[in-house]
Amino acid sequence: MMLHFVQPSKLKTKKMVFEDVYASCDSTTLEHLKELSSKRKAIEDSINECNFVTEAIAKEMSGGLESRFEQDIHKIENYLPFLEILIPYADATSTINQIQISQWNAALKIRWSSALTTSSFFKIKGPKFFQINNLRFELGMTLFLCGGILRERALEVLSTDLVQSATIFRQAAGIYHHLAQEVLPHLEPELPPEKPPEALAAVSSIMSLICLAEAQAVTIRKAEEKGTSSSLLAKLHHGVTLFLEEAIGIFHTVVTQCKDISSRLSEFMYFCKCLHELKGQQYLAESLKACGQIGAAIGVLSSVLNKVKKKIPGEDPWKSIYQKQIQDASEVLRKFVHENDFVWHEKIPSIYELPLPEGTKIVTFIPYSPKRWERQLSFKGLV
């Protein structure tokens, strides 16, 4: 039922050595910078797939975490508090300090690839790296990566623990929300014309909504296991479409700012929306039939099937999942039509007379609070 869109977790980056660039005044600061570089290298090796550590050693290094995704999240969570300490220095007020910090950040060469541009899907010459000399770019891309990996982790535990899966999706939504509201707005004025979509606040808003849609989809799975009524299931599925419609709306504005953004993201949202709309209308139809309105039920199913058949995903696994849902709904429609022809002889209302779907959103994001070590740093050249 759930389509898979793995790209947000596929960022790559280049090596950075903080202590070679930032001039330390004391050993504490130097040690901090070295540790920062070391923790970042752990992330670099992991996401660039240059890791030569065996699974057993990786598990031991991360304190017993089995999952590769969990290990990556652990590394990022270790890195972020150290990085957060440097962010206030990026907001230097004096001109002299700004010049100095700009020089340092330029020397750092903060470079990240994008997983959401059109070229990243064709992979002609390997990933293209964007260099933006701003620490918030480093923070933003790291958080974006963290959200992406959390999504993968949520999908990983989906089959075993629905509650944990939904919770992780909500955490990811919180991180993307934090990015969109607190981190990226400060970065956007300083972005060059050529920039990755991940650096835009609007894209993080889209990802936050996608995570909420996915969390609600997981909740629906639990509801279906519990035997929840058709009418409520219909509202929950339409709630998912509400999240996705909002995200699609934002995407249309992003395209004007960032022409390189891949249509794959748009297609993912569109097809997910269609699937949940189909499922929601199917539950609505079953609810109507139970109330003795089989004509309206047939109208609802016919209408939504005509709509979702207009466009089909081009390749598996999306295509087979999509066609399976259409096939299931078509079978239900066939049974309803057969029964109406045989027993009820109810008139099928026109498309304008059909009951409108009603959506209910029941999931919210879990707010993300950045952690920061309380440590006083001292740099040469800063007043």
Added chain:
Amino acid sequence: MFSRMFGKPKQETNAVATLDKLNETLEMLEKKEKVLLKKVAAEVEKAKEFTRGKNKRAAIQCLKRKRLYEQQIEQLGNFQLRIHDQMILLEGAKATTETVDALRTGAAAMKAMQKATNIDDVDKTMDEINEQTENMKQIQDALSAPIGAAADFDEDELEAELEELEGAELEEQLLQPATTAPAAPVQVPAGRQPTRPVPAKRTPEEDELAALQAEMAL
């Protein structure tokens, strides 16, 4: 030689699928019958209303429609009966097929033993097989009996049974105690009327939603 005598058995998958389809149609017929019964009841009610209103002609029209619906119901009943017959036949055919399979197994075993026996034993075996064949024919004849029985119910006996049912119902009604007159309404002083509104109950759907949210830690 023996294969040609008995033929190949039907595939079980086809029989199962056919039985499912027959069951499905049976369900449809039962639903349709319920719908028609509701219509009959509605016409009876309308006839009563017209009778109270001294509109005899309209009441008769309602009764005519009632008769038409009842005819449809009777036809549906016959349809259901035929489907039941066919389902029983199919299940019986399966039993027959299994019997034939068993006989074929026995015949194969006898054929194998034939190599180690003389002509007298062969003659004896053929007699036994003929006897089994006769038994099978009798079984098939017995399985065919329900058709005749179902198609030839004794109407007089059915009517007599119906009269018995009606008599029993009438007797039961006569034993019911007479309905007492309703008690006179008691006036409640206006000053003692409860002023607090009854708290609104949550709908079942809202309860479901709350339970789901609690379970998912939302």
